[in-house]
Amino acid sequence: MPEHACRAAVRESYDTLAADHAASTPDGLDPLSRAMPADFAETARTADRGPPADLGCGPGYVTAQLAAPGVPAYGVDLSPRMVEPARRAQPHLRFTVGSMTALDIGDGGLGGALAYHLTRHTPPELLPVVSAEVQRVLAPGGHLMLAGRAGEDEHVYPERAYGGRPVSFGLHPVPAPRIAALVEEAGLTVTARLVQERGAGAKRPAATLLAQMPGRR
Incomplete structure (x- = not known):
């Protein structure tokens, strides 16, 4: 799918899902990863290289966790309707x-980037762009935290999601090692990985990856 068509499908779908999504995801995190944003926030705060951004922030729950210790964090989302409840909450x-x-x-404008479930709607051929x-x-020296469901290069196109709303996006979970390889190919150094296997409180594997840009430590 061309990049513009993929973006349009995701934006339109989440504009439709916004209210149901916000009501059904009270924090957006799998149990094993709940402590990770706090650690990431502390790293961003002490490093002081610029504000961190929560990319694909949705209703903003993770953004709030990231900002809780006094970090100047902010959220970015493709869907205008998803941003509305984030601003209200x-x-x-x-x-x-x-x-x-x-x-x-701008180039080098972020001290950190956090992304939960962001790549799952990205077709594999567009992952290098991301x-x-x-x-x-x-x-x-900036830090990246990337987390979400892992898979085996699956491609699923659901017709409906939260509350039975019609959607047109695709789901493209890929193996955690492939995500790590893409991050390293982009020039970052992977510093830690946390993997929750299928059956350990999750229907499918989940992975959290920490990485850092080369430069000032």
């Missing part, structure tokens, strides 16, 4: 509309 935080493949952020964009916006 966290009026003290900043939320903007933007695409992961073309972020309205990883290159993350590399562009991260400052030297």
Whole structure:
């Protein structure tokens, strides 16, 4: 699917799903990964290389966790309707509309980037575009936290989602090692991995990956 068509399908689907999605995902995190944003936030706060962004922020629950210790974090999401409940729930935080493949952020403008479930709607052929964009916006020494469901290069096109709403996006979970390889190919160094296997409280494997841009430590 061409990049513009993929973006349009995801945006339109989540504009439709926004209210149901916000009501059904009270924190957006799998149990094993709940402590990870706090650790990432502390790293971003002490590193002081610029603000971190929650990419694909949805209703903003993870953005709020990232900002809780006084970090100047903000959220970015492709769907304008998803950003609306985020702004209502966290009026003290900043939320903007933007695409992961073309972020309205200057080169090296972020001290950190956190992304939950962001790549699952990205066809494999577009994953290098996403990883290159993350590399562009991260400052030297900046940190990345990427997490979500892992899979075996599956391609699923559901007709309906949350609350039975019609959707047109695809689901493209890929193996965690492939995500790590793409991040490294973009020039970042993978520093840690956390994998929750299928059956350990999850219907499918989940992976959290931490990486860092080369540069000032």
